[in-house]
Amino acid sequence: MNLQLTEEQELVIAMVRRFVRDEILPLELALDPDAEELAPEDNARLVAMTKEMGLYGLDIPPEFGGPDIDLVTRTLMAVEMAQHRAGLYVPCYGTFGGAGLAQLFEATPEQQEKYLFPTLRGEKRGFFGLSEPSGGSDPARAIQTKAVRDGDDWIINGGKLWISGADKAQYGLVFARTANDKGRDGVTCFIVDTDTPGFSVRRIVHTLRSARYATELSFEDMRVPASNILGELNKGFAIANDRLTKQRIPYAAGCIGVAIKAQEMALEYVPQRETFGAPLSSRQSIQWMLVDNEIDIKQSLWLTLEAAAKAERGEPFRKEAAIAKLVATEAGGRVVDRCMQMFGGLGVAKDLPFERWFREMRIRRIGEGPSEVQRHVIARELLGSSLR
């Protein structure tokens, strides 16, 4: 793997870095420590800037109007975009735009007209409804939401848990069992309008992540037309699985960005802070924490870039994505924890971002497949699919 960044990559990274430091960090000083959004006028101004930079809608394929950015550069950008207080879950407060639900790029022309294009224009929002109270780590087997055919429609009953953004969405992708087969070959993905009778956002699920909450959904005799099936009947799990694999790379990158920022703050602080007549930086215990942080950051970064490079080349990258997700989420937690320790009391105060990162980073070892599932994915790749 070539470890030298191209000139174009260097330029893009520098541009994003300046954007975070000159535009995001100053605004963040005035926001609540748990804020997840900017004031509307600030948001509009910064979105105009990212459009001017040619970097808006980063994850939209070029044929749909997005910037043509390779996955390695995209990963490096994700690392930069996470380097602020809200950066783990709301990098740059969404001012680089989103792709909506990437699965819709494979939708029928009619579905794209109704759901994808309005989403890209910022007129509609969607949610991804996979996990259920029965379990999220093994969705193929855990899905109990059922859809039963009724003429040209399907009737869906069941519920979902840990779903982000459903309360503000106009539609969502809901995975339901459409065949009695208990495995993955019996799950179908439906596009569901949230104003469909029988659809309810029952509650907010409060977690360590105060700003961007999850919701619980219930479906009672929810009637969905057969034309709203995304992809093929009984083949919905492939859609979900593809998304889960791809998502692991930016998920890892966000953790690395926060770890880099935490380390940067610690490196600035420890030479200034004195204890017993000498700066903290002169203490071996502190030096070793910084060294361990650096090793954690470098390992995570290279493993994540390797996954991105393989994905970019069109090679299988399931194992590499799982390794990146596993290593970066665990390393990110360790780095933030060590930095809190170096800052002492200030490290746990809401004056500094460590306490938010600490809370949110803990979720990263569970979200998008916990560490144990990543190890299982890696083991299956090493030992073969006979390992269930």
Next chain:
Amino acid sequence: MSIRLEKDWVAAADAVQRLAGNLGVYQLANTQGQILFIGYAGGNSAFGLKGVVRQALEDQADAAWVRWEVNTAYMSRYKELLMIHVHDHGELPPRNAPMALGKLRPSG
């Protein structure tokens, strides 16, 4: 935890004495029990609920009752209370500024 804020109402005159500097959410109501305002004391508040509610009562002289909930997840709880109010009453409390909110349909 109940979805709605079900703490006892406390007379405005007594509330500030009883409040401490915790983070959390609160509601103000008038003498008829109509909720006038839903707010929160966040990480930037100098004296937590005590300071934020004291200021809110100074700003809204017709507020007669206060209830609150200490909650470190104040941001998601604040939005939840606003969404439940919209679900129950069809609109935000009169003193809350318009804002983009999600839609909740709680079962209870």
